[in-house]
Amino acid sequence: MPGRGKGGKGGKGYGKVGAKRHAKKALRETILGVTKPAIRRLARRGGVKRISSLVYEETRAVLKGFLESVIRDSVTYTEHAKRKTVTALDVVYALKRQGKTLYGFGG
Template sequence: MEAPLKLGKKKNYTSKYLPKRYRKNCRDNIMGITNTALLVAKPAIRRLARRGGVVRMQKAIYSTVREIIVSRLETILEQVVQLLESTDTPAKARKTVTTPDVSSSIALLG
């Protein structure tokens, strides 16, 4: 039976317990689309449009798309909150949003 590979400088620090060298960056995707100060907004909107089959867009479209996305997200989140508040009594109200909650609120919007 082989001994575990010792890579760290500390005693009993094997490769299994070494910290990760590169940590995954947690990005706020909604701010990337809706925030006009960030330069990430334009490519994100462009990727969404490419997925929908759009080839070319005017410059004025981006601000309009941002406003529409923000308003749509607000209505979806309002319906999700109403759904969570209406499930039980206020003492036992749920605080966790699940995938079926979001999909049912989107289905109600159409």
């Protein structure tokens, strides 16, 4: 590809290592980003009228476990295909493998 220089994939060929795109942030409880009102909205959509205060932490724990398993399977499909980008089809196949078929995203 023209204009790439000697370095292959990185900008102007300074050194051998490409630019770091994503700086690693310190891990914190990102699951707390699923807020109490967000959980209430999901419950309302499911027909729930009143919610115990203990439900919020339990919901976060269940959601985290579900997402971990789906992401693990999706990444497995991606690595098997020797790709670095997780596609929508990887997620669809991961969900199908877990018995939760999702329509409308191909596959």
